[in-house]
Amino acid sequence: MTATLTVPATMREAFLHAAADAVDGDERVALVLADISAAADPVPALAARHPDRVINVGIREQLMVGVGGGLALAGLRPVIHSYAPFAVERPFEQLKLDLGHQDSGAVLVSIGASYDVGGGGRTHEAPEDVALIDTLPGWTVHVPGHPEEADRLVRDAIAAQGRIYVRLSDATNAAPHHGPGLVTIRQGSEGVVVAVGPMLDTVLTAVARSGRDLSVLYTTTPRPFDAAGLRAAVDALAPEHAAAPTVTMVEPYLAGTSARVVAEALADRPHRQVMLGTRREELHRYGTRADHDAAQGLDASGVCERIWSS
DSSP states (O other): OOOOOOOOSSHHHHHHHHHHHHHHHOTTEEEEESSTTTTSTTHHHHHHHOTTTEEEOOSOHHHHHHHHHHHHHTTOEEEEEEEHIIIIITTHHHIIIIIIITTOOEEEEEESTTTTTGGGOGGGOOTTHHHHHTTSTTEEEEOOSSHHHHHHHHHHHHHSOSEEEEEOOSOOOSSOOOOSSOEEEEOOSSEEEEEEGGGHHHHHHHHHHHTOOEEEEEESOOBSOOHHHHHHHHHTSOHHHHSSOEEEEEEEEETTTTHHHHHHHTTTSOOEEEEEEEOSSOOOOOOOHHHHHHHHTOSHHHHHHHHHHO
């Protein structure tokens, strides 16, 4: 009889079960928490089985990263986890020094994305997280758009070396898309739109509404950026558009985060960039994720308007 694989309903569940499997199966893997997810299944039972490698430091996020750095120096593979503002922004100095300066490997996994917890206000929002990580050398960044992708990327990250940031969200696409680098979802002739992680379904709806004949590329790994994949997609456009292409990046975090890598990928040819993401201006409002998407212009209507006008 063939076993049926049960796919977790959320990225957070996928991560926790993948991390538990890794801790159970590899004595080098440790899970470091700062209260967040400490009571979520299957963590309590995992902590009972491995009290020396499931470490909850309490609400001390700088210590959380510092402990992870120490474990890495001792030869372990730490998996460090919290909400994005508490995993990246609050302990940024520890990421820079205890991991980066020491050239230590770790897996940093966040939940909450830019504003999944809209009702929590600005303290629980982190649209700047990927831009901050991008200032530090040697980091790989994964932004899955589906629980199946989250499961695979977390397992691969734990099994790998180096420093890897996995950014999880409550927002998901209808179906997973597996593949390294930029995956072509739709082939067009006029321009290229790159959707990162959970923005894919929104982008596909927006492109369909726009009436534009655009290629849609998808990535769950914006760092390192697939420069060769972007160049290949541009070369596949109609000649009159490939000479000076418009490349639109749609990212679920700070607008312009990937402007540098797109410019580097197309440094030898004229091109136009359209960078969609969250604004730099703070919205002093509460609300749902859908409310924030609409306010940021990251719902299908907002993305369609920018694509159509570009």
